[in-house]
Amino acid sequence: METQTAKLLDGKALAAKIHQELTSEISQLQPKIGRPPGLAVLMVGDNPASAAYVRNKEKACAKVGIASFNRHFPEETTQAELETVIQELNQDERVDGILVQLPLPKHLDSVALLHQIIPEKDADGLHPVNLGKLVRGETGLRxxxxxxxxxxxxxxxxxxxxxxxxxxxxxxxxxxxxxxxxxxxxxxxxxxxxxxxxxxxxxxxxxxxxxxxxxxxxxxxxxxxxxxxxxxxxxxxxxxxxxxxxxxxxxxxxxxxxxxxxxxxxxxxxGPMTVAMLLQNTVSSYSGTVNREQ
The missing domain is CATH 3.40.50.720 (NAD(P)-binding Rossmann-like Domain)
Structure with a gap:
């Protein structure tokens, strides 16, 4: 039997293509909305892998024209402090997407924090409301x-x-x-x-x-x-x-x-596709502000 070699599913190339499409979409929407889209990534502690992921996300945001509102907190930050920050970001009109970088230090409850993010700004697509919409086949952040x-x-x-x-x-x-x-x-x-x-x-x-x-x-x-x-x-x-x-x-x-x-x-x-979809979710939330304002 002759051996075959599988074709590669190149996520890096597709992510680059999506970045270009998002750059174009943002440049068309920004004059109508009057600001760029905004993404806030919350990181707690000094996990080196998490720090690398956050840097990648920042670079990707900069590439397509998304403003970063990232916050880095010390290891000992409390649940209540983080919940307050999330509530402030929920109200911040410059921010379209919020995500909490996992893993978190053991004393923090990541699920409870996720529940604090309003579903419209759930850039990770993991809020129970958005997962429920997926179960029902309804439109929502994925x-x-x-x-x-x-x-x-x-x-x-x-x-x-x-x-x-x-x-x-x-x-x-x-x-x-x-x-x-x-x-x-x-x-x-x-x-x-x-x-x-x-x-x-x-x-x-x-x-x-x-x-x-x-x-x-x-x-x-x-x-x-x-x-x-x-x-x-x-x-x-x-x-x-x-x-x-x-x-x-x-x-x-x-x-x-x-x-x-x-x-x-x-x-x-x-891996590159995960970051591309994060940007896509942020821009989807951002474009939704046009629809809400019209």
């Missing part, structure tokens, strides 16, 4: 990573309707909303997770296989149906015998590349 996955599938004209989709992972951040989005696109969806028996038997049936569990290289070539589309949402830092660290996904890319028809790289696949 969770960024799953929306980015759907955008990638659409960009590469990968048919979803009628296909068997398997999502490995059931988090509220990715697994559950992504399963709902695939269902909305008329896929037949199975959700697998840590308690699933015989995971391989389930993943082998997938036309579209999405790994979102945070376990390095959990999915290998033997678990993938020949010709399947494989989307790797995982970002895991692993250290080799020489002490060098690198990023890998939840999929063993090199072995799976010979079986799949399409595959996302890590990094450069889903």
């Amino acid at each position: 969770s960024c990573t799953p929306a980015g996955v759907m955008c990638l599938l659409d960009e590469y004209s990968i048919p979803v309707a009628g296909k068997k989709a398997v999502v490995v992972g059931r988090s509220i951040l990715v697994g559950k909303p992504l399963a709902l989005m695939l269902l909305e696109a008329n896929a037949t969806v199975t959700i697998a997770h840590s308690r699933t028996k015989d995971l391989k038997a389930i993943t082998k049936e997938a036309d579209i296989l999405i790994a979102a569990v945070g376990r390095p290289q959990l999915i290998n070539a033997e678990m993938v149906n020949r010709g399947a589309v494989v989307v790797d949402v995982g970002i895991n830092r692993v250290t080799d015998a020489n002490g060098k660290s690198r990023l890998v996904g939840d999929v063993d890319f090199h072995s799976t590349q010979g079986v799949a028809s399409y595959i996302t790289p890590v990094p450069g696949g889903v």
